[in-house]
Amino acid sequence: MPAAVPRAPGAPGAPRPPATPAPDVVRAYRTSHSTDDPDGLLDLLHENLAEYRAHVHRTAPDGLAGLIARILAERGARSVAVPPGLPGGWLGSTGAERRADEPRLTPYELDGIDAVVTGCALAIAETGTLVLDGGPGQGRRALTLVPDLHVCVVHAPEQVVASVPLALPRLDPTRPLTWISGPSATSDIELDRVEGVHGPRTLEVVLVTGG
Secondary structure, three states: OOOOOOOOOOOOOOOOOOOOOOOOOOOOOOOOOOOOOHHHHHHHHHHHHHHOOOEEEEEOHHHHHHHHHHHHHHOOOOEEEEOOOOOHHHHOOOOOEEEEOOOOOOHHHHHOOOEEEEOOOEEEOOOOEEEEOOOOOOOOHHHHOOOOEEEEEEEOOOOEEOOHHHHHHHOOOOOOOEEEOOOOEEEOOOOOEEEOOOOOOEEEEEEEOOO
């Protein structure tokens, strides 16, 4: 029987060389390029949300219900989806029909609803991004993708962080994270921007301060 011929490294059937241990990742970069001042961060968040064509409002806690009611009325929303766990007082002043998502609304039912009101997990000032994780008052992802109007409430300063590196440690990667920067938008090859194709055409953000 002929002797086995050693195979060159990398040839089919040749033994693989031992893997080289991966080097440690150096994370000495700056985690934020912003001020630590809460008021300054809130102003930056407001500015960047508006840059992404979101409509931004500010209110004290006692003005939240009235402001949400006014936004829904001005947008002509006759019905609003309500995620589980949404504080009842938030919709206490609106005349819009409330459609609770418990039990879950069918896709047909959800498609017929004008708006949704949610909270969020975090808001990132430097990128003008809202992060939802499906927690109480936020609901499943479909609630914020199908209705044409999304009203999102952010409590400042506790829900506002400066940057993505500061946001990630506060988020659970096993949860269904949705990152929102402005209303849904897309552009064709001629750079014509169209909003509302893959999600809400209008994003209204309410920054709640004080209290």
